[in-house]
Amino acid sequence: MIIIRPIQQSDYDSLHRIAVESGHGFTSLPVNEELLQQRINKAETSFNKQVTQPGDEGYLFVMEDTETGKVVGTSGIEAAVGLDDAFYHYHLGKVVHNSRELNIYNTVETLSLCNDYTGTTEICTLFLSESHRKNNNGRFLSRIRFLFIAEHLERFAQTVIAEMRGVSDENGRSPFWNWLEEHFFSMDFPTADYLTGIGKKVFIAELMPKYPIYVNLLSQDAQQVINKVHEKTVPALRLLEAEGFCRRGYVDIFDAGPTVEAQTHAIKSIKESQKCQVLIGDVTSSENYIVCNTEVAGFRAIQTSLLLRETANQAVLSREAADALNVNDGDWIRLIRN
Structure with missing residues (x-):
């Protein structure tokens, strides 16, 4: 039988294997022994904590095949993001350049660094081993988080978000990050992604451009992947859209993948x-x-x-x-x- 349960200390080896399998762009599970152990410790503390309002709790579930005893997937919930570390996004906006005298009117898209999602609940860390991508297991692993939220509403915020993995190649190279790297950073995408995953985010505030970026000044490759998801993330996005999640113009600061959101009470699996x-x-x-x-x-x-x-x-x-x-x-x- 396939069951989903809270992670425990004995699952460390399985979590490490999943972190390796998940590959580049899966920021919430860095291949780092100390950080993975911290993730397990945090989850155990959170599941055993008395909670009346969302705080720094992080809930991590595992999917276990009881016939083999093997852990084959994970999914997680962060109760309230950005309370300890800044939680960054780019927001897509517009600037109008208008001259009546010259009869010129241009609308330009911009990307502005922000922390607008601070305090929201985030669903995250969804990964299922290829051997078990059948029998609705992926759908089960995703939706069960909403049943947990529905049963324990006091533990979560009124808005739920999910960061979707953006476009990158098999070597972890992101067209969007390539442009940022060329102009503002001196590190590749996997390195920046890994540093964020292990909590070292200071470099973002130090090196990220402080003013809005004009999208039309980016390379064509970078422009084309803004608000687009990795091909392997399309099924996860469709699941969330069926639950009522939608885009509101927020994208990841590294790979420009979209962040989707929904009001907690309106999520289909919670409501129904x-x-x-x-x-x-x-x-x-x-x-x-x-x-x-x-x-x-x-x-x-x-x-x-x-x-x-x-x-x-x-x-x-x-x-x-x-x-x-x-x-x-x-x-x-x-x-x-x-």
Whole structure:
């Protein structure tokens, strides 16, 4: 069976393997032993912490194949970004150059450095090993974060964002960063991306241009990738768009990939999820659901068939499914149709 649960110390080797597999542009999982260990420690602290409002908590989940005991994927949530370290974006804007006397009117796109998303909740660190990219596992790994948020709303902000990986080649070279590197920096994209991933962001404030950048002054290659996603990120973007996420002109400062956002209460999987009481019995239904228990540190989630008795607000689970979720008759679960 495939389950999703909070990460734990024994998952370090698996997390390191996933960090290596994920490749360039996956800033939230740098291949760095100290940082990966810190990520696990932070997650364990966050899952065990009493919370009344979002703070510096970071929740990291793993997907485990219980038949092999192998961890095959991760997904995460940062409760409130930018509270300790500055959280940078470029915002796409417009400047108008107008001369009535000469009858000239030009509109020029600009990129302005900002911290507008400070304090928002970020969903992040979504990665699934190729061996398990089937049976809706990717969709499950993405959507389960919203069920966790729905069940524990006090832990998260009113706006949720996701930074989508921008365009780069197989060697990690980003056309957008190439232009910035030539004019403002003396380091390649993988190095800058890695430094950000390990928390060394001071160089951004020190070296980034302080004034808006005119987009038409960038190289053609750089202009063409602004607000575009990496080909491997297209499925993740489509999933989020189906949840109600949209672009508002914010892009990553390194690869110019888009950041998408949604109001927490309006996210489809949050809005449409429902809580039911458990009845353990025979399940004859073929309807498939994503289901989680209502715990924090003891969180468990699965995909399973169940029989929904909507009028009674009950869900009939098989014994196997109930055991995987660590629930008994009368306990509460949260679910959404898959």
